[in-house]
Amino acid sequence: DIQMTQSPSSLSASVGDRVTITCQASQDISNYLNWYQQKPGKAPKLLIYDASNLETGVPSRFSGSGSGTDFTFTISSLQPEDIATYYCQQYDNLPPWTFGQGTKVEIK
Amino acid sequence: QVQLVESGGGLVKPGGSLRLSCAASGFTFSDYYMSWIRQAPGKGLEWVSYISSSGSTIYYADSVKGRFTISRDNAKNSLYLQMNSLRAEDTAVYYCARVGGYGAFDYWGQGTLVTVSS
Numbered sequence: 564d565i566q567m568t569q570s571p572s573s574l575s576a577s578v579g580d581r582v583t584i585t586c587q588a589s590q591d592i593s594n595y596l597n598w599y600q601q602k603p604g605k606a607p608k609l610l611i612y613d614a615s616n617l618e619t620g621v622p623s624r625f626s627g628s629g630s631g632t633d634f635t636f637t638i639s640s641l642q643p644e645d646i647a648t649y650y651c652q653q654y655d656n657l658p659p660w661t662f663g664q665g666t667k668v669e670i671k
Numbered sequence: 672q673v674q675l676v677e678s679g680g681g682l683v684k685p686g687g688s689l690r691l692s693c694a695a696s697g698f699t700f701s702d703y704y705m706s707w708i709r710q711a712p713g714k715g716l717e718w719v720s721y722i723s724s725s726g727s728t729i730y731y732a733d734s735v736k737g738r739f740t741i742s743r744d745n746a747k748n749s750l751y752l753q754m755n756s757l758r759a760e761d762t763a764v765y766y767c768a769r770v771g772g773y774g775a776f777d778y779w780g781q782g783t784l785v786t787v788s789s
């Protein structure tokens with residue numbers, strides 16, 4: 564099975580800061596990588612698909628990049644409403660599809 | 672608008688069974704693959720199972736293989752998860768999710784809590 568290593572597990576940043584989260588796959592997954600946001604008590608929401616494509620309606624301050632085994636998720640200017648846990652997820656070939664461990668983003 | 676509404680969660684004893692349902696609306700259910708994903712209290716997300724649009728292709732996580740059965744009724748726009756031989760480690764919020772054209776889970780239900788405890 565493909566393992567996803569996400570880091571950091573948590574971070575604290577100020578409003579307006581640039582925030583970066585990384586996700587590393589245990590083998591080449593091309594660009595089959597998605598990013599989700601989960602606010603407390605809510606279901607996850609898809610933000611980025613295929614590593615770098617912004618889902619419709621998602622603010623442009625969110626972006627993703629990478630291919631192969633190394634991927635990056637960025638919030639260009641952190642806003643108070645971005646407080647959440649973010650997960651990467653790979654869907655290379657057949658299941659099982661795996662998620663990263665999550666990154667909890669807090670306001671400093 | 673797309674809506675997914677899960678039901679059927681609750682408290683069950685170890686070894687017991689439970690059947691979850693997911694009612695879909697706002698899209699052509701029979702065109703989409705669907706999945707179940709769970710989240711143990713305070714933990715991350717775990718993919719559980721997947722079913723193709725026709726129901727002909729099914730996959731399970733190793734952790735539930737042989738105990739859980741995914742199914743769907745396209746005439747009723749509904750997805751199901753039959754859970755047997757439940758264990759304490761199956762305690763989680765269970766989400767149904769639509770699988771988008773690019774393999775992402777593009778819509779999620781609100782989740783239903785399953786608690787396995789004596």
